[in-house]
Every structure is written in structure tokens, then in C-alpha cells.
Amino acid sequence: MKWLILAAGILFEVLGTICMKYAEGFTKLWPSVLVFVFYGISLAALVFVLEKMQVSIAYAIWASAGTALIAIIGVIFFKEPLSLVKVLSISLIILGILGLELFD
Secondary structure (H helix, E strand, O other): OHHHHHHHHHHHHHHHHHHHHHHOOOOOHHHHHHHHHHHHHHHHHHHHHOOOOOHHHHHHHHHHHHHHHHHHHHHHHOOOOOOHHHHHHHHHHHHHHHHHHHOO
16 A cells, blocks of 8 residues: 555656646646645655655655656657666666665
């Protein structure tokens, strides 16, 4: 159950970050409101996960998975440039997440 809640927290963190892009410096009302709603849900999920999981593991997975997903979404949906360095960096983040989960 803790992994499902953590995954939901990561999803809402990613949604909040996407809304940041659409909020255009908090000049657009609904994306701006959703930034706070989604980040609030994300942080609440993280709080619940921390009852059952070590903070060093939970936060590292939450932050790094969100970072990797946003980088991928940026390339696919926002047409951000893709470079070998970006691909290798995202791969290292994913390997780090797997390492934390598999070798804890």
C-alpha cells in the first residue's frame, strides 16, 4: 500500500509541475490553482508514506522519479531538446531509484 501511495504522490507532483508550465508565472488562474492542489495532494501522500517508510528512501524515490518523469514529459509534450547527456542523466536517475528499491 505504501508503494501505491508513493506512486500517487509522484503522479500528483508531476501534475503540479506540468501546471506550473501552464500557469505562466501565475498569470493563468486554473493552472495556478491546480499547482497548489496537486502539490498539496503530493505532499500529503508523502507524509502518509513516511509513516511506513524511511525518509531517505521515500523522499529520494519521490523526488528522483518526479524529476525523471518531468524530463521525459518535457521532451515529448513540450518539445524540449533531447541530447545524449539528457538521456544518460535520466537513465542514471532511474538506475538510482532501482538501486534504492532493490538494495534497501
